[in-house]
Amino acid sequence: MTSDWPHVQLHVVTGKGGTGKSTVAAALALGLASHGKNVLLCEVEGRQGVARMFDVDPLPYAETRIATGLRMRSRSGADAEPGNVYALHIAPEEALLEYLKMYYKLGPAGRALDRFGVIEFATTIAPGVRDVLLTGKLFEAVQRNSRNKGARTYDAIVLDAPPTGRITTFLNVSESVAGLAKVGPIKNQADTMMTLFRSRRTAVHLVTLLEEMPVQETADGISDLRAAGLPVGGVIINQVRPRDLPDESLAPALAGSLDGDAIAEDLKRAGVEPDPALLSALTDEAKEYAERRALEDAQRDLVAGLGVPSYELNRLAGGIDIGGLYELAAELKEQGLA
Incomplete structure (x- = not known):
């Protein structure tokens, strides 16, 4: 089994609400963390969905080991040692404090700003600052440097991203800071981040169901990403029903x-x-x-016409638990997404 995305280090997973993008992101992280590879699974929406899926305590603003990756057979036939999945809940306030500490040496002073409410003011009032902080921490995790001494490096990073309707704005940080800074360190950092987000090291995968609205939103999302110069990955068709009739x-x-x-x-x-x-x-x-099959087949044809690789995940009758996540991870690995 070989990956369709061998050069991708940052896998961004988005999708219309209700399509199961968080589940797919978790399964992708498990699939990528095989053969000794370590993966960081990030979330940015403040829902602590990763903690619930993996049945662990709410995640702090710290990279926390939550699972062992998918166990795979090596070419010799023996089980290869899997890597680990770490998780990070990125909050804009904590990301700003870390940024101030790393780049401006404001340790205790940054905490003082937090007590006075300056951090909340900055992330609430300034247009685009929130997304720039979230994506900035993501960028730092991908491109670790000497400023973050002793930090763990990862073979891949998976982002449980905002929904399809917001993903282009979220990743297009240069546009977000255009009205905030024309020159200076903030503008330079945004431009540097865009170099990564528009490179072959990044892929934005879209999750959909075989239903009219999610498929249409997926098509619109692909168009928006391409117009912004952001790299489109694959389309994951989630919750595919079993074929009970020949x-x-x-x-x-x-x-x-x-x-x-x-x-x-x-x-x-x-x-x-x-x-x-x-x-x-x-x-x-x-x-x-x-009738349902006819509707699903029509939507599957539309997905096939989007011009990107597609993958299918079966609906799990027992619901999603950690065992189900490993099942989905194995499917993604077998099909070449992981």
Whole structure:
């Protein structure tokens, strides 16, 4: 199994709300953290979703080990030693204090500013400052330098990013600071970050469902990213339903013309008495299923026409827990995203 994204170090995962982007980001981190690789999973929306998924305490503003990566077989047939997944909950206030400490040597003085409410004022009032601070910490994690002495380096970083409708604005930090600073250190740092975000070391992956609104938002998101010069990764189709009916049965099911006698015989073999009410209910359910499949197939065709690689994750009947995350990680690894 080889990755479709061998040069990517920063994987940004976005998607319309409700598509499961946080779950996909967590599974991607587990998949990438195989064969001894260490991965940092970051979140920026303040929901502590990573902590809930991995059943750990709320994350501090510190890189915290939360899981072992996906265990994979080596070429010799033995289990290769997996790496680790670390997590970081990035808060703009803490990111600003760290920035002041690293670049302006304001340690205790920075905390004093926090007590006086200056930090909250800066991150609330100044346009674009919040996103610049969040992405700035992300940039620092990717490009560790001597200012952050002793900091751990990572083979890959996965960002559970804001939703699709906001992702281009969030990453396009040069635009965010345009009205704040025309020259100076803030403008220079924003330009440096954009060099990373627009490079082949970054990929923005979009999560969708096989439904009209998420697919349309995915298409719009890809257009916006491309217009901003940001690198589009793959589209992950999440929560794909099982194919309970063979393809040859879909047209008869949709037309309501399934062979009732054949269904009755199948029920008898299963030890169920095929009364008319049951047969009618099963026929109606098959029709609804065929209609759903037709809609999903139409949306899948639209995704295929977006011109980017696509990946599919099956719906997990038991819901998402740590075992489910490893299942999804294995699927992403097998398909080449991780």
